[in-house]
Amino acid sequence: MTTGIIGLLAGVLLPAVQTARETARQIHCKNNLRQIGLAIHNYHDAQRSLPIGYRSDLSQETAFGWAVALLPHLDESSVSVCINTNGSLISPDNDGARDLSPDVFLCPSDPKLITFELFPEPANQLVPTPHSANPLTTLPSANYVGIFGNGDADETPGAIGEGTFLGERSIRLRELTRGLSNVFIVGERTARKLPSTWIGTVLDGEDAPGRVIGHCWIGPNRKDADECELDSRHPGCANFLWADGHVKAVADSIDTTLYRNLAKRQ
Structure with missing residues (x-):
């Protein structure tokens, strides 16, 4: 009898505890985005523009992501x-930085993948194949990417989208x-969709621009969405940062149009 009562209580309480924990994680995630939003506005006040989505180095081999410019404004x-x-x-100068994943760039609902390996872009992008080459580098993880617009930055000439990064x-x-x-x-992306980063990318890497920026075409958390779209592990929604600094969860069921x-600036 006692065992049955305990089992019944556990069945009632456990989902409530899990829901409360996820609610706390969602609040943490939204607070991360608010901090990023404040940093973006502080950067804009100082520079009169938003950070570049990704900026190539002099060799045109690698590029630094938009979040690098925000670090001084994020403590x-x-x-x-x-x-x-x-x-x-x-x-080698950047070996140490590539191992760092500041908490402000990580959603607590996504299992912490601190770093990931970036491999070369496959020769045939339409036919997924196992990685046979050595990784180009290891990059620090992040769960927040800049919004490029509706088109895929990997397939857009000049990487000029309708968005802000x-x-x-x-x-x-x-x-x-x-x-x-x-x-x-800015919106969320999980490692299950595409491991992303705050620091930058190697330009001939797999889905290279998509590691720091993403696009909005089908809807968040859609299984049929491209790997460079947005998703989260929050049930039924993903969190987004708006240009005015407010943060809101966007339902999976949002109207596609x-x-x-x-995702468009104009």
């Missing part, structure tokens, strides 16, 4: 001083003519 100066943006991302070009907030409260600028429009 991550200890990480910032480890990065030499005047050289290659994969130079583009390849080799910075955007000013005044260019967001749809209104700051109507535009996504609305979802695409929210």
Whole structure:
């Protein structure tokens, strides 16, 4: 009798505990995005533009991601001083930085993959094959990517999208003519979709630009979505940062047209 009562109570309480824990993780995730949003606005106030989505080094071999520029505004100066943006991302100068994953870039609902290996882009991108080559480098993980727009940055000439974080070009907030409260600028992505990073990428790596920026086409958490789209481990939703700094969970069921429009600056 006692065993049965304990089992019944466990069956009732365990889901409630799990729900409470996930709610706390969602709040933590939203707070991360709010910090990133504040850092973006502080950067814009100082530089009169948003950070470049990804900026190539002089050799055109690697590129540094938009989040690198935010480190001083995120109280991550200890990480910032480890990065030499005047050289290659994969130079020995940056070995230490490539092992660092600041908590502000990690959603607690996604199991912590601290680093991941980046392999070369397969010769035939339409036919997935097991990796046979050696990895190009190891990169630190992140769960938040800049919004490129509707198109795939990996397949867009010049990496010029409709969103706010583009390849080799910075955007000013005044260019967001749809209104700051109507535009996504950062969204979530899990390691199960595509391991992503805050620091940058090797340009001939697999899904290279997609490691730091993503696009909105089908909807969050859709199984039929491209690997460079957005997803989360929050049940039924993913968190997004808007250009005005507010953070909101976007339901998996969001209207597709609305979802695409929210990823456009104009």
